Amino acid sequence: xxxxxxxxxxxxxxxxxxxxxxCTYSNSASxxxxxxxxxxxxxxxxxxxxxxxxxxxxxxxxxxxxASQYISLLIRDSKLSDSATYLCVVLTDSWGKLxxxxxxxxxxxx
Amino acid sequence: ETGVTQTPRHLVMGMxxxxxxxxxxxxxxxxxxxxxxxxxxxxxxxxxxxxxxxVENNSVPSRFSPxxxxxxxxxxxxHTLQPEDSALYLxxxxxxxxxxxxxxxxxxxxxxxxxx
Numbered sequence: 001x002x003x004x005x006x007x008x009x010x011x012x013x014x015x016x017x018x019x020x021x022x023c024t025y026s027n028s029a030s031x032x033x034x035x036x037x038x039x040x041x042x043x044x045x046x047x048x049x050x051x052x053x054x055x056x057x058x059x060x061x062x063x064x065x066x067a068s069q070y071i072s073l074l075i076r077d078s079k080l081s082d083s084a085t086y087l088c089v090v091l092t093d094s095w096g097k098l099x100x101x102x103x104x105x106x107x108x109x110x
Numbered sequence: 111e112t113g114v115t116q117t118p119r120h121l122v123m124g125m126x127x128x129x130x131x132x133x134x135x136x137x138x139x140x141x142x143x144x145x146x147x148x149x150x151x152x153x154x155x156x157x158x159x160x161x162x163x164x165v166e167n168n169s170v171p172s173r174f175s176p177x178x179x180x181x182x183x184x185x186x187x188x189h190t191l192q193p194e195d196s197a198l199y200l201x202x203x204x205x206x207x208x209x210x211x212x213x214x215x216x217x218x219x220x221x222x223x224x225x226x
């Protein structure tokens with residue numbers, strides 16, 4: 001079983017709609033969780049950290065479910081510029097043992 | 111210049127060549143990383159340096175040799191690579207130097223390597 005699993009998509013989303021997707025992780029000792037965004041042929045960039053209580057940043061909402069071992073990302077009022085691959089990242093151990101998922105592709109269409 | 115810069119952006123090399131990738135961070139961070147990203151696969155951690163000392167070598171073949179001369183610069187020396195080593199190589203830095211890993215990674219824009 002992969003340490004971090006994501007639905008590769010693509011999720012095709014009409015502009016203005018809401019899209020949500022999850023990421024599951026296998027190690028219950030995982031400590032920190034992040035969502036990164038990677039545009040086509042660009043480097044990943046931190047989108048947001050995921051806190052136990054859930055957190056919101058504008059149109060983006062991240063949730064953590066420790067019991068079921070998954071995190072989620074919800075994007076409201078999708079913009080064309082939200083088209084990207086969203087990488088789920090889980091910290092299980094020290095020293096850069098950040099485990100990356102392979103990413104979920106989101107395509108927002110006019 | 112700010113952030114994390116990598117050179118070259120693209121590199122094509124033969125299996126018998128020797129080349130080096132360069133990374134420089136202007137963020138005052140304490141840790142630097144090399145990652146490999148192959149198509150449709152998760153980023154794979156290769157090496158971690160903290161305060162110029164290597165603290166992680168993730169079972170990377172010896173044909174990849176990192177060097178960290180100071181806290182702002184990181185190199186990846188390549189020799190006798192294989193075609194399957196073709197990938198995007200990303201350098202990153204983070205604030206923490208103590209291994210907690212809680213600080214976000216700042217990535218460079220990568221070197222797209224093709225081994226022929």
